[in-house]
Amino acid sequence: MIxxxxxxxxxxxxxxxxxxxxxxxxxxxxxxxxxTKTLWLGIVAASLIFLSGYGNMISLAQTGLYxxxxxxxxxVVAADGGLKVAWDPWVGVILGLVVAxxxxxxxxxxxxxxEGIYFLMLTLAFGILLFYFWGQVTQLSGxxxxxxxxxxxxxxxxxxxxxxxxxxCLVVSVAVYALIRYIVRTPFGIAxxxxxxxxxxxxALGYNVALHRTLAFGLGAFLAGISGILSVWWNTRIDPGSxxxxxxxxxxVIAIIGGIFWIEGxxxxxxxxxxxxxxxxxxxxxxxxxxxxxxxxFLVIVLVSPGGLIGIWxxxxxxxxxxxxxxxxxxxxxPAERSG
Amino acid sequence: xxxxxxxxxxxxxILRLRGVGRRFGGLEAVRDVDLDVRPGERRxxxxxxxxxxxxxxxxxxxxxxxxxGTIELFNHDVTFMPARMRVGLGLTRTYQTxxxxxxxxxxxxLYLALVGVExxxxxxxxxxxxxxxxxxxxxEIAERIRLQDQLGAPVRNLSHGxxxxxxxxxxxxxxxRLMMLDEPAAGLSRAERVQLTEMLLGLEREIxxxxxxxxxxxxxxxxxxxxxxxxxAVIVEGTPAEIRANQLVHDLYLGRGHxxxx
Numbered sequence: 001m002i003x004x005x006x007x008x009x010x011x012x013x014x015x016x017x018x019x020x021x022x023x024x025x026x027x028x029x030x031x032x033x034x035x036t037k038t039l040w041l042g043i044v045a046a047s048l049i050f051l052s053g054y055g056n057m058i059s060l061a062q063t064g065l066y067x068x069x070x071x072x073x074x075x076v077v078a079a080d081g082g083l084k085v086a087w088d089p090w091v092g093v094i095l096g097l098v099v100a101x102x103x104x105x106x107x108x109x110x111x112x113x114x115e116g117i118y119f120l121m122l123t124l125a126f127g128i129l130l131f132y133f134w135g136q137v138t139q140l141s142g143x144x145x146x147x148x149x150x151x152x153x154x155x156x157x158x159x160x161x162x163x164x165x166x167x168x169c170l171v172v173s174v175a176v177y178a179l180i181r182y183i184v185r186t187p188f189g190i191a192x193x194x195x196x197x198x199x200x201x202x203x204a205l206g207y208n209v210a211l212h213r214t215l216a217f218g219l220g221a222f223l224a225g226i227s228g229i230l231s232v233w234w235n236t237r238i239d240p241g242s243x244x245x246x247x248x249x250x251x252x253v254i255a256i257i258g259g260i261f262w263i264e265g266x267x268x269x270x271x272x273x274x275x276x277x278x279x280x281x282x283x284x285x286x287x288x289x290x291x292x293x294x295x296x297x298f299l300v301i302v303l304v305s306p307g308g309l310i311g312i313w314x315x316x317x318x319x320x321x322x323x324x325x326x327x328x329x330x331x332x333x334x335p336a337e338r339s340g
Numbered sequence: 341x342x343x344x345x346x347x348x349x350x351x352x353x354i355l356r357l358r359g360v361g362r363r364f365g366g367l368e369a370v371r372d373v374d375l376d377v378r379p380g381e382r383r384x385x386x387x388x389x390x391x392x393x394x395x396x397x398x399x400x401x402x403x404x405x406x407x408x409g410t411i412e413l414f415n416h417d418v419t420f421m422p423a424r425m426r427v428g429l430g431l432t433r434t435y436q437t438x439x440x441x442x443x444x445x446x447x448x449x450l451y452l453a454l455v456g457v458e459x460x461x462x463x464x465x466x467x468x469x470x471x472x473x474x475x476x477x478x479x480e481i482a483e484r485i486r487l488q489d490q491l492g493a494p495v496r497n498l499s500h501g502x503x504x505x506x507x508x509x510x511x512x513x514x515x516x517r518l519m520m521l522d523e524p525a526a527g528l529s530r531a532e533r534v535q536l537t538e539m540l541l542g543l544e545r546e547i548x549x550x551x552x553x554x555x556x557x558x559x560x561x562x563x564x565x566x567x568x569x570x571x572x573a574v575i576v577e578g579t580p581a582e583i584r585a586n587q588l589v590h591d592l593y594l595g596r597g598h599x600x601x602x
Contacts, residue, residue: 183464187461188463190448193443194444197444198440201441202452203423204401205424206428208461
């Protein structure tokens, strides 16, 4: 990480302040369809970036795990479909997060001993497994999904009164961002980065690498679960298509567009993705070619800056610093979480 | 040095290998090795490329178990003990090609080595008191390996020589009782090798040292006792003087020219 921790946090605070004030100057449509969606979609992308950037675990199960939280929520609260148990919406939130985390820990325990392409394929299998589980177990969902899922009163009506859900998503996103930034500077988080760089050395230093990876994967599942809950509140529904291979690829694309080495990249990528997804539909000559457009943007970014949009920003800063002759050296004590 | 060596003779060995062998399919990388290393000893393991030195290291460090024989470390049978458990006994090691955490700073690398020994690997919170102690210990080690000015630098930005210094520093963390260094001088400049030799000579006697080294100046200066390997087996053991004088060693490894220059 070239940027000093203080500059990075300062920039994050400016962005958060701007977002907090945005209901004053953006339309309800923009607030709900773009900003709120960006915030919850950014969380699941951030969970992927946490696992890949800090643990070298590129997980294709994040959408599946986000679905676990969403489907569990849909099943235990009042809804059209699923078990229709009609418990309190907050009980659904807690159950959803707990089950997503437990499933994540089990998956993590299975996948933690493999690396690279094998890890990728295992997590892809987990994702597909979950997709078919929800599709084929019709008592719990079926391919029609669960509709009209009840949200707590505080969420209000996202379509007509989007402010409440926007602020909930903002507060939760800030909390998730702060949590990840904190955890990567704890012994657990620094050790995770050690495992990312040299698992063999970590074993020789006394660390239980498989256990460490499993717990990190569980944390990633918990974060993805948070995103799943918010997505259900925003959509008021969930179906297996929400956690299918298409969405899995979307989240991977979002993380890479934003910047796979920086947590912030999750939300930046989600914003670009959501904005293009929403507005490209209005461009007549483009027609229904959203995937072509996002694919081209994805390719350009991967070729120009493997660090994504944030990578471009970081390179520009580094260049500016060298030009001004201030030297590219790190200030003493600056964290070196990742130097893309 | 002779006095130290003689007192070492009388003590019980801290590392005892009996009939250790390691086979990779059809290749017998290490065969029937007996080895006793006593506390405080400085032992060099020499031998041409492919002699089985690093394989022997990996078996002792627990990277993989031997296919035959037994290993005793500090009077514990560790033959099948996983690598991560051996740190607790006081065993640390370095690698022939550096295995450092390139994305982390020098201080974080040493911090991880200390946490590895001290425990609390999974602690998900920062504790200013405890982390403060560990970080000041990390800075002390950085001073010993002369990297105190690079504490915050990402390790991938260090020069090769600095990375080799840090590699040794990683093994110094947590008051080790047995340090195993795999070619610590590999790729170092002459000046850096002199520095390394001085640092190894300055190590406390509480630390037992086993090193693999191709550089004769470093190996025969630091070591009091030399084990010579060839084709997976130990062929000669002796003091540096005996090794220098041994005809078999010359034919296999040193070469007449090297000997005469001395």
